[in-house]
Amino acid sequence: MVSSIIEVDRVSKQVEDATGLLTILQGVEFSLAPQESVAIVGASGSGKSTLLGILAGLDVPSSGTVRIGGQDLFALDEDARAALRGARIGFVFQSFQLMGHLTALENVMLPLELQGEPRARELATEMLGRVGLAQRLRHYPKLMSGGEQQRVALARAFVMRPDLLLADEPTGSLDHATGESVMQLMFELNREAGTTLVLVTHDPAIAARCDRQIRIEAGRMV
Numbered sequence: 770m771v772s773s774i775i776e777v778d779r780v781s782k783q784v785e786d787a788t789g790l791l792t793i794l795q796g797v798e799f800s801l802a803p804q805e806s807v808a809i810v811g812a813s814g815s816g817k818s819t820l821l822g823i824l825a826g827l828d829v830p831s832s833g834t835v836r837i838g839g840q841d842l843f844a845l846d847e848d849a850r851a852a853l854r855g856a857r858i859g860f861v862f863q864s865f866q867l868m869g870h871l872t873a874l875e876n877v878m879l880p881l882e883l884q885g886e887p888r889a890r891e892l893a894t895e896m897l898g899r900v901g902l903a904q905r906l907r908h909y910p911k912l913m914s915g916g917e918q919q920r921v922a923l924a925r926a927f928v929m930r931p932d933l934l935l936a937d938e939p940t941g942s943l944d945h946a947t948g949e950s951v952m953q954l955m956f957e958l959n960r961e962a963g964t965t966l967v968l969v970t971h972d973p974a975i976a977a978r979c980d981r982q983i984r985i986e987a988g989r990m991v
């Protein structure tokens with residue numbers, strides 16, 4: 770049995786820019802058990818989104834390892850990494866990343882269809898109802914408000930009931946009441962499906978609801 774859903778060991782990230790080598794992350798390490806929740810907090814530019822991208826295997830660290838359910842993410846090739854991500858990880862980007870040519874409903878159905886789920890339409894419709902978008906199923910992203918797009922992105926991640934949900938400021942574009950209902954849904958998923966939550970947030974009230982908090986300052990855990 771694997772006791773950690775995610776194990777992060779000495780992850781660092783450097784990039785080359787015009788002025789030389791820039792260190793974005795340095796020696797980040799932590800592990801999370803199934804069903805744990807953690808808030809990643811820290812100032813703008815401290816490296817939170819970069820860390821989340823690496824945890825999802827969307828970005829590659831300069832050194833260090835990330836294990837998901839015991840599997841070394843960066844020992845896999847891109848296709849195997851994408852398959853692991855599709856099967857186990859839900860990701861909500863800071864910039865939503867919806868498919869512009871698909872409706873809200875089609876965006877939420879897409880990951881289910883990729884997994885061969887025959888009830889994709891029904892499950893996607895139900896989840897969009899739970900995030901308050903029952904009246905927006907046929908809207909395209911460009912016709913939706915920022916908060917509505919964010920809720921479609923959340924529904925797309927939630928509907929998969931992933932083992933691990935990585936969410937980058939998931940309530941950043943929502944008013945207080947809508948943000949609260951989305952957070953409740955996220956913690957329901959945490960309890961009911963055993964989903965491990967990794968949330969980047971600037972909201973101390975949300976951070977306080979997580980089991981743990983990890984603070985990043987200039988790329989380092991403090």
Ligand SMILES: Nc1ncnc2c1ncn2[C@@H]1O[C@H](COP(=O)(O)OP(=O)(O)OP(=O)(O)O)[C@@H](O)[C@H]1O
Pocket residue numbers: 784786791793811812813814815816817818819820863
């Ligand atoms: N590919 C890159 N090349 C150069 N610099 C980068 C690159 N990616 C990120 N950075 C820089 O690394 C730092 C961390 O960026 P990141 O997006 O992780 O911050 P963040 O903590 O998520 O900030 P915010 O709270 O504003 O979303 C920033 O200063 C950013 O400009």
Ligand SMILES: [Mg+2]
Pocket residue numbers: 817818819863937
């Ligand atoms: Mg960010």
